Amino acid sequence: MDRIRLRGGRPLRGSIPIGGAKNAALPLMAAALLSEGPLVLTNAPALDDTRTMAGLLAQHGLSVDHDTNARTMTLGGTATNLVAPYDLVRKMRASVLVLGPLLARYREAKVSLPGGCAIGTRPVDLHLKGLEEMGAKIDLDSGYMNATAPEGLRGAKIYFTQVSVGATENLLMAATLADGITELVNAAREPEIDDLAHCLIAMGARIEGIGTDRLRIEGVKALHGATHPIVPDRIEAGTFACAAGITGGEVLLEGAKLEHLGTVARVLREAGVEVDESPKGVIVKRLSGLRGVDVMTEPFPGFATDMQAQFMALMAVAEGASMITETIFENRFMHVPEMNRMGARINVHGSSAIVRGVSRLSGAPVMATDLRASVSLILAGLAAGGETIVNRVYHLDRGYERLEAKLAAVGADIERLPG
Numbered sequence: 001m002d003r004i005r006l007r008g009g010r011p012l013r014g015s016i017p018i019g020g021a022k023n024a025a026l027p028l029m030a031a032a033l034l035s036e037g038p039l040v041l042t043n044a045p046a047l048d049d050t051r052t053m054a055g056l057l058a059q060h061g062l063s064v065d066h067d068t069n070a071r072t073m074t075l076g077g078t079a080t081n082l083v084a085p086y087d088l089v090r091k092m093r094a095s096v097l098v099l100g101p102l103l104a105r106y107r108e109a110k111v112s113l114p115g116g117c118a119i120g121t122r123p124v125d126l127h128l129k130g131l132e133e134m135g136a137k138i139d140l141d142s143g144y145m146n147a148t149a150p151e152g153l154r155g156a157k158i159y160f161t162q163v164s165v166g167a168t169e170n171l172l173m174a175a176t177l178a179d180g181i182t183e184l185v186n187a188a189r190e191p192e193i194d195d196l197a198h199c200l201i202a203m204g205a206r207i208e209g210i211g212t213d214r215l216r217i218e219g220v221k222a223l224h225g226a227t228h229p230i231v232p233d234r235i236e237a238g239t240f241a242c243a244a245g246i247t248g249g250e251v252l253l254e255g256a257k258l259e260h261l262g263t264v265a266r267v268l269r270e271a272g273v274e275v276d277e278s279p280k281g282v283i284v285k286r287l288s289g290l291r292g293v294d295v296m297t298e299p300f301p302g303f304a305t306d307m308q309a310q311f312m313a314l315m316a317v318a319e320g321a322s323m324i325t326e327t328i329f330e331n332r333f334m335h336v337p338e339m340n341r342m343g344a345r346i347n348v349h350g351s352s353a354i355v356r357g358v359s360r361l362s363g364a365p366v367m368a369t370d371l372r373a374s375v376s377l378i379l380a381g382l383a384a385g386g387e388t389i390v391n392r393v394y395h396l397d398r399g400y401e402r403l404e405a406k407l408a409a410v411g412a413d414i415e416r417l418p419g
């Protein structure tokens with residue numbers, strides 16, 4: 001199993017290209033099930049998660065071609081197998097995004113229940129309730145969701161009792177081919193949802209309310225192929241912004257969009273990191289000391305839960321204290337004991353962590369059990385004295401493309417140790 005070795009203490013300087021967003025790419029790929037295609041996605045990232053989704057779609061019968069040099073993915077064809085098996089869904093929860101599109105176009109789908117994952121239980125009840133309100137019949141049997149809609153799905157007014165990115169995406173896709181009008185109320189507003197909506201419109205869908213928490217979709221008979229550029233990855237950009245901040249460097253995040261960094265940019269500024277827009281992307285630099293800032297994770301436009309661990313690394317070396325509250329997932333502080341092994345002073349009380357900044361961390365062998373927790377340990381290592389070895393690198397490869405190469409190119413002392 002690969003590991004990453006790094007030695008901290010070097011300010012990062014230079015330019016880092018930001019790839020297409022993982023969390024946009026996965027639903028966009030699932031949207032290929034809605035039409036014969038071809039759906040051409042440009043700026044497509046080469047990640048383990050996009051490879052898993054490609055494998056899932058291929059086993060459904062679609063053709064999937066990812067030209068990684070051109071960063072272009074072409075998907076199309078007819079699904080011949082409507083089953084999403086446990087082995088693939090277990091690997092990646094976002095696999096559940098095939099349910100809405102399969103049911104909408106083929107009126108039938110059998111998708112494994114995803115089950116728990118490292119960061120919490122993450123149920124899919126909102127996805128299922130919404131599809132049922134659209135006329136689907138769903139039975140849970142032997143770990144699978146057996147869904148049918150013999151007459152096709154019909155439009156409905158759906159009130160989400162909780163904001164869910166995945167449920168909004170699943171129902172948005174399903175509604176494009178439903179009979180009549182669907183309204184999604186209390187919908188998630190993440191930039192990746194806007195991106196999906198724009199792609200669906202390019203495929204012939206009728207959607208209003210993009211960017212708001214109320215989406216209105218008028219179903220059409222069929223969708224067609226389209227070409228769509230995937231939005232830049234705001235979480236990758238935010239992660240490298242923290243890397244520049246924690247090392248006291250200056251980095252251009254090439255292609256990143258400041259408006260998508262939203263609250264993250266604001267909080268970074270409060271913490272003493274400068275964040276500015278430039279024609280080529282976003283420039284991040286730190287000239288003075290870091291200050292402790294309190295944050296709470298929230299659905300977009302609030303502070304992203306996917307940035308919580310990285311921001312905690314920054315706060316671990318800030319002056320003063322910071323209270324970080326996680327409101328989205330119940331078990332998302334797994335990086336804390338590992339950071340503490342590196343000399344951080346962090347206490348967890350329920351869903352909040354109190355971070356008392358220290359002047360220096362020290363490198364250590366560490367390990368984490370999810371993607372963002374793993375990258376937060378890399379950030380801590382960049383600020384630490386001595387050597388840090390991060391084990392279980394496969395978590396990083398799910399969501400970061402060539403992370404170590406991108407960091408090395410701006411001056412980090414970092415390498416991958418093949419295992």
Ligand code: UD1
Pocket residue numbers: 022023024026093094120121122123124125126127128162163164165166167188305306328329330
């Ligand atoms: C997506 C992102 C993930 C991010 C998360 C929150 C993708 C592929 N993944 O995950 O990186 O951390 O949004 O921004 O885009 N919930 C229910 N019932 C449901 C669905 C969700 O109770 O049917 C709960 C979840 O357990 C969680 C909260 O709602 O507590 C938000 O989850 P959700 O927004 O659905 O996250 P994902 O779409 O799984």
